[in-house]
Each structure stands twice: as structure tokens, then as C-alpha cells.
Amino acid sequence: MNGPIEQQATVAIADHHGGGLHILDPITGYLAAQGLKVLSLPTWPTTEAIATHLAQVTQELLPELTLTGLLVREGSANQARWTPDTVAVSS
Structure with a gap:
């Protein structure tokens, strides 16, 4: 697999440090x-989903840490907040 779509995706991810x-x-x-x-997730x-994944990985790697919240920002208009009591919520 090395067509135009793969080449465009390669350039886009290389330019943005990951995908x-x-x-x-x-x-x-x-x-x-x-x-x-490349971050491969079992969901879209x-x-x-990324906020939830990062929270889960953080808790696995640092079990002594009490994670109270996590915020993921995607650009200036989209963000998701994870807390132990809720599923990640968009805002």
C-alpha cells in the first residue's frame, strides 16, 4: 500500500508529529x-476517546497517582475533559 492517500497521510502525520x-x-x-x-485505539x-485512553494509561503506569481529571484540547474549538466520575465530555 503506497498510493496517493497513503502518501498524503504520511505527510500530514509527519507535519503534525503523530496521528x-x-x-x-x-x-x-x-x-x-x-x-x-500512530496512536491505535479500539474505537474511533x-x-x-483519546482523553479516556490517556487517563487509563496514566492510571496503569502511575497507580500511586490519584488522577482527578484530564483535559485534551484539539485546536482552539474542541476539547474533552475526563474525570473519574464521568466519561469524557466534549465542550
């Missing part, structure tokens, strides 16, 4: 093989 994709997205393996940073990589 998030569904684990079953067929381009995920190709981009990883190019040495690009929405801002809410």
Missing part, C-alpha cells in the same frame, strides 16, 4: 511502518 487511528484502519500499519507516531479516535 490517532482506529486499530482496524487499514492505513495504521502502513504509517507505523514508515516510522511515524475522537477527542473523548
Whole structure:
């Protein structure tokens, strides 16, 4: 797989330092093989899903830490906040 779409995705991710994709997205393996940073999620990589994933990984890696909240911003108009009591919420 090395057509125009793959080439455009490679340039876009390289220019933006990484990308998030569904684990079953067929381009995920190709981009990883190019040495690009790819976050593979078992769900669509929405801002809410990324906030939830980062919170879960943080809790796994730092179990002694009490994580009270996590904020992920995507540009100036979209963000998701995770707290232990709620699923990530967009704003």
C-alpha cells in the first residue's frame, strides 16, 4: 500500500508529529511502518476517546497517582475533559 492517500497521510502525520487511528484502519500499519507516531485505539479516535485512553494509561503506569481529571484540547474549538466520575465530555 503506497498510493496517493497513503502518501498524503504520511505527510500530514509527519507535519503534525503523530496521528490517532482506529486499530482496524487499514492505513495504521502502513504509517507505523514508515516510522511515524500512530496512536491505535479500539474505537474511533475522537477527542473523548483519546482523553479516556490517556487517563487509563496514566492510571496503569502511575497507580500511586490519584488522577482527578484530564483535559485534551484539539485546536482552539474542541476539547474533552475526563474525570473519574464521568466519561469524557466534549465542550
